Amino acid sequence: MQKEVISQKQAIIIMSAFIIGSSSVVAAGSDAKQDYWIAWLISISMGAIIVAIYARISKLYPQEEFPTVLNTLFGKVGGTIINLIYTWYAFHLFSLILRNFSEFVGIVSLNQTPSFVFGYFAAVLSIWTIRSGFEVIGRVLSIFFPLFIILVITVDLLSIKLFDFDNLKPVLYDGIGPVLKSSFALFSFPYAETVLFLYLMGSIRKTSSPYKIYYASLLLGGIILASISIRTILILGVPNISIQKFPIYSAVRLINVADFLQRIESTVAISFIITGYSKGSVCLYVTTKGLSSAFNIKDYRKMVAPIGLLAVLYSIFIFENASEMFYWATEINPYYTIPFQVIIPIIIWITAEIKSRKKAACTL
Amino acid sequence: MITLTFTIFGSIFAKKDLVPLYKNEEWVGFFLYLALLCLGLTIAILSDFKVQIPNPIDPIRKLIEFILGIEE
Numbered sequence: 077m078q079k080e081v082i083s084q085k086q087a088i089i090i091m092s093a094f095i096i097g098s099s100s101v102v103a104a105g106s107d108a109k110q111d112y113w114i115a116w117l118i119s120i121s122m123g124a125i126i127v128a129i130y131a132r133i134s135k136l137y138p139q140e141e142f143p144t145v146l147n148t149l150f151g152k153v154g155g156t157i158i159n160l161i162y163t164w165y166a167f168h169l170f171s172l173i174l175r176n177f178s179e180f181v182g183i184v185s186l187n188q189t190p191s192f193v194f195g196y197f198a199a200v201l202s203i204w205t206i207r208s209g210f211e212v213i214g215r216v217l218s219i220f221f222p223l224f225i226i227l228v229i230t231v232d233l234l235s236i237k238l239f240d241f242d243n244l245k246p247v248l249y250d251g252i253g254p255v256l257k258s259s260f261a262l263f264s265f266p267y268a269e270t271v272l273f274l275y276l277m278g279s280i281r282k283t284s285s286p287y288k289i290y291y292a293s294l295l296l297g298g299i300i301l302a303s304i305s306i307r308t309i310l311i312l313g314v315p316n317i318s319i320q321k322f323p324i325y326s327a328v329r330l331i332n333v334a335d336f337l338q339r340i341e342s343t344v345a346i347s348f349i350i351t352g353y354s355k356g357s358v359c360l361y362v363t364t365k366g367l368s369s370a371f372n373i374k375d376y377r378k379m380v381a382p383i384g385l386l387a388v389l390y391s392i393f394i395f396e397n398a399s400e401m402f403y404w405a406t407e408i409n410p411y412y413t414i415p416f417q418v419i420i421p422i423i424i425w426i427t428a429e430i431k432s433r434k435k436a437a438c439t440l
Numbered sequence: 441m442i443t444l445t446f447t448i449f450g451s452i453f454a455k456k457d458l459v460p461l462y463k464n465e466e467w468v469g470f471f472l473y474l475a476l477l478c479l480g481l482t483i484a485i486l487s488d489f490k491v492q493i494p495n496p497i498d499p500i501r502k503l504i505e506f507i508l509g510i511e512e
Contacts, residue, residue: 168497192442196449367472371468371469373468373472374466375469378466378469379469379472379473379476381453381454381457382473385449385477385480386483388446389442392442392487404497408505408510411504411507412497412500412501412504
């Protein structure tokens with residue numbers, strides 16, 4: 077099987093789309109309310125620290141597959157266990173994305189259609205993409221991501237008339253506590269989810285810099301996400317946001333230019349399809365790669381279909397309803413993801429540094 | 441409905457993937473693929489019969505709620 081290679085530019089686009097992902101409709105950090113912009117600044121700073129660790133791990137083992145790196149650092153058994161932990165994390169995240177997508181479409185438009193139908197078609201699209209090879213995501217997003225950015229900027233410009241800057245006041249009315257809680261939630265969903273890109277770093281071109289990829293994506297994805305969320309607060313205000321299931325969608329619905337350009341909320345749905353597809357495909361790729369490495373299967377693409385279909389089934393019974401889904405995203409997910417996003421990467425990084433220094437000392 | 445959709449998609453992908461795995465005698469991949477398909481079919485049938493399937497994240501959720509003192 078030929079080694080799949082993506083360029084630095086494609087990696088940045090994929091990671092930026094991954095960061096925006098389902099956050100373009102399921103917004104985290106709602107506890108901060110009108111202080112969301114402060115929570116965003118804090119979360120980006122926290123994200124900048126943790127991605128430095130992810131980039132350093134990739135830098136220490138360039139061009140190597142992550143499961144191989146884990147086996148080198150922790151032995152066959154230890155490496156396989158950590159690999160399977162991340163496989164589960166990626167699988168679970170893919171199921172969450174499918175459920176987000178199903179709930180979104182079911183609530184905003186097609187409420188008579190069974191939700192699993194959307195999940196199946198979203199999963200089949202991701203399965204088809206991964207079976208064709210990972211570079212396909214890079215090529216697809218090279219076309220669609222610029223269109224997505226133009227869409228976001230256009231909607232931002234069209235909604236300027238609806239902005240009420242009083243919705244950002246009073247600043248820090250409830251104190252710093254909710255802001256810190258929100259920044260932690262924002263950090264874990266979505267910035268620190270880029271830990272899954274450790275599985276992709278073995279496929280980037282030799283001349284690429286993991287630091288550039290991580291930081292450029294963090295900045296680009298973070299700015300777009302912030303513009304979408306702050307736009308929503310400026311248009312709707314905090315009391316209206318708290319009663320909406322998908323406030324980002326509802327905010328865009330209010331845009332009306334000369335009674336001609338109106339009801340453009342489908343742009344939000346299109347944005348979610350582009351970014352959600354990207355995030356889902358990456359998660360499915362990581363799950364498949366992880367499972368194939370654990371069982372020594374040569375061609376990971378053979379395993380993608382049953383894993384994708386299983387993820388759809390899991391997405392059906394993972395939550396009873398949409399309220400449970402939002403409760404998980406806001407209250408439980410930030411703490412559940414700490415081992416995957418912080419603890420294990422730090423252990424990997426420290427072990428990698430020790431081993432590389434020992435290796436350097438031996439060669440001297 | 442869930443079982444029917446799973447069977448349709450599963451059959452299409454199984455024809456494309458499972459047959460070559462069998463012909464190339466890649467037994468680990470073949471049996472893992474088969475096991476995942478069987479697991480999926482079982483879950484699909486149970487879902488259609490509205491049977492409560494144990495959720496692996498429920499214990500994790502309860503543990504986090506207990507540690508943090510969150511009441512749902």
